[in-house]
Structures are given as C-alpha cells and as structure tokens.
Amino acid sequence: MTADAETRIVDAARMWIGTPYCHQASCRGAGTDCLGLVRGVWRDLYGREPEAPPPYTPDWAETPGEEVLRETMADGARRHLDEISIEDGRAGDVVLFRMRARGPAKHAAILSGADRMIHAYSGRAVVETTLTAWWRAKLAYAFRFPELED
Template identity: 40%
Template sequence: MTEAETIVALARRWLGTPWHHQGRVRGVGVDCAGLVIGVARDLGLDPVDVTGYARRPDSDELARLVRAHLAEIPLARAGPGAVLLLRIDDRAQHLGILTDVGLLHAYAPARRVVEHRIDALWAERIVGAFVFPGRQ
C-alpha cells in the first residue's frame, strides 16, 4: 500500500463519525481539524493540537497553523492523502483530506464525516494543499 493509500484508508476509518465542535474521538465526535489531527496521530505523528477556537475559526489563524505544521504543496500536485484548506463563507476555515473519490471531511451541515466528489462549488473553495510532515 502506498503512503497516499494508507492516509486515505486511515481517514476513511473516520467516516460516519458524528460532527462535534473540537471533537477528537473516532466514532464519537470530531470536527474538521480533529479529523486531520486524528489521521496524523494514526500515522504515528505527534501533531500540534490547538483547542479553544470558535465554531467558525479565525481564518488567518487556521491558515497560519496549517502552514506552520504541514508542508504546503502546489494545488496541481495535490493527490490522494493531501490535506486541503477550504473556504466556507468566503473565508479559509475548513479542512479536509483529498481521496481518490474526492473530499473526505467532518462537515457540520452533514453532522458527520463524509466523503464526496469535488464538484465545481467545492473546487472553487480550495485555497491550499498540504502534506503531513515528512511526506511527499
């Protein structure tokens, strides 16, 4: 199994987990940041975990934290296993993981972790792509 396949497989273990603001427990509750942190932990990494953020996080702070702890890559190079920074309400305040199907993320309106294709609406929301530390 490639590293990208491993990341996607680990992320898919979170599918169906209820959405819960600042949640960090698979099967119990997770938000978009918690999903990325959980997958990083499942990879054996020791991710920085910031709590105390609002339900709609400060987009500048979220972007700063993502850039400080993940490696940014060009969007054109993003493939399965990449972490995506996305705009919600015109501000970068959401995270997801790119899969061979599309986007896997803890999505509040769906009230759970979901995976779906990236249509034009979701594609225009993508503002950055990243990989976990030490990954290609």
C-alpha cells in the same frame, strides 16, 4: 509522497467515516469536526500531535479580524505539513477551503482521489464525497503530510 503513503493516509481517514460531527472534538467514533479529523489522522500516522489548536468558533463565515482561527489553520498546517499548490493536490493531501471570498480558510478535508474528499461538517458526520466544482471554487490551500516511516 509514495503510493503506499497515499494509501495509508486515505485508509486512516476512511476509518473516521461515520464519526458524528462535534465541534472542536477529535475522537474517532465519538465525535470530530473537520480540523479534528486531520488531527486524528495525524495521530493515527505519527503518534502525538505536535500542537493543540486554540479554541475556535464553529461558524465558517466570520468577518475578517474577528476569528482566533482566522489563518491559524493555514499557519498551523505550514508548521507541520508541506504546502503545495492546489493544482498538485492528490490523494492523501490536506486541503483547506475559504467559504467566503475574504473570510478565513476554516474548513479542512483530506483528498481521497482525483475528485473525492473525506471531511466532517456541522450536523452530519465524517463522509467521503465528491469534490464538486462548488468545493473547488472555495479551495484556498493544499498541504502534504511529511514522509511516513515504514
């Protein structure tokens, strides 16, 4: 990914900052959840979304086997983004978090710098925060957006 592409992705994600949290939504300024943020940035960069996610619960900590989105978030990302190693993640990349050791990877963010991320979480809004050691310990996957056209 070029530096220009990284900048375009991070700039698109920053446009969502302040959007209130709303489960299963993806409307900049009105409401979004973490997956909705990634979906919205995709639309901002590429136009139409390649697929719609299935309905999913807002709980980060489902027990294995009970969640429709269980690994669908990672599987969907693999269909449309390029999977990379977590260690190779850089600004503009999408990361997924597993909130429990054997739970689903259900929280998404877009990296905005070496130790920064943009994400939405329940009860808050889209924010840019530090990727702390607590968050790093929960990293499960990393993905890169496909090449952007000029």
